[in-house]
Each structure stands twice: as C-alpha cells, then as structure tokens.
Amino acid sequence: MQITTKSNLFYKVKKNEDISDICRKFKVDEYSLKTLNQISQIQANDVILIPKPYEHVYVVKPLDTYEKIANTLGVSVDKIKEVTKGKKMYIGQRIVF
Numbered sequence: 001m002q003i004t005t006k007s008n009l010f011y012k013v014k015k016n017e018d019i020s021d022i023c024r025k026f027k028v029d030e031y032s033l034k035t036l037n038q039i040s041q042i043q044a045n046d047v048i049l050i051p052k053p054y055e056h057v058y059v060v061k062p063l064d065t066y067e068k069i070a071n072t073l074g075v076s077v078d079k080i081k082e083v084t085k086g087k088k089m090y091i092g093q094r095i096v097f
Contacts, residue, residue, distance in 0.1 A: 009050040032057045060093040
C-alpha cells in the first residue's frame with residue numbers, strides 16, 4: 001500500500017520484502033531509506049517513509065566536514081553548503097537534499 005502526501009510517500013512493507021527490495025522498487029539508496037526512517041531493519045506491515053529518488057539524507061557524525069560529507073555522497077561541497085545555508089553543522093543533524 002502506498003500513500004502519497006504533498007511531498008512524501010509512505011509505504012507499507014509486504015511479507016518477505018527487505019530493505020534492498022524496497023530500494024530497488026523505488027530507486028533510492030539504502031543509506032537514505034534507513035536514515036530517513038531511523039531504522040536498520042524492517043518487517044511486514046511496517047509503514048516507512050520513502051525518500052524521493054533525488055533526495056539524499058545524511059546524519060552528521062563526529063569529525064564530519066563539508067568535504068567529507070560531499071565525498072561520501074558524491075556531491076559538491078557547494079551543494080552541502082547550499083543545503084546547510086553555510087551554517088555550522090552539529091552531530092546528529094539531518095541534511096536532506
């Protein structure tokens with residue numbers, strides 16, 4: 001079952017589906033799916049939020065820099081600065097773009 005709101009897609013996990021299956025189905029990466037939902041595993045009947053295919057979700061870790069995050073996600077440093085509005089990042093901050 002899929003429920004779409006203005007900007008989000010909620011999905012009810014089917015029996016025998018795993019995270020990889022859902023990522024392939026919606027063309028999203030596992031890291032973004034897990035981070036957005038703050039999960040490491042799923043089970044049947046869980047309702048999860050599906051990130052947009054072009055959307056990345058990253059949680060800032062200790063010692064992260066703009067450069068390190070950009071390299072991890074394969075985007076430019078300017079893109080990270082644009083999304084964070086050039087403000088200081090903090091541990092646990094979610095960067096979504």
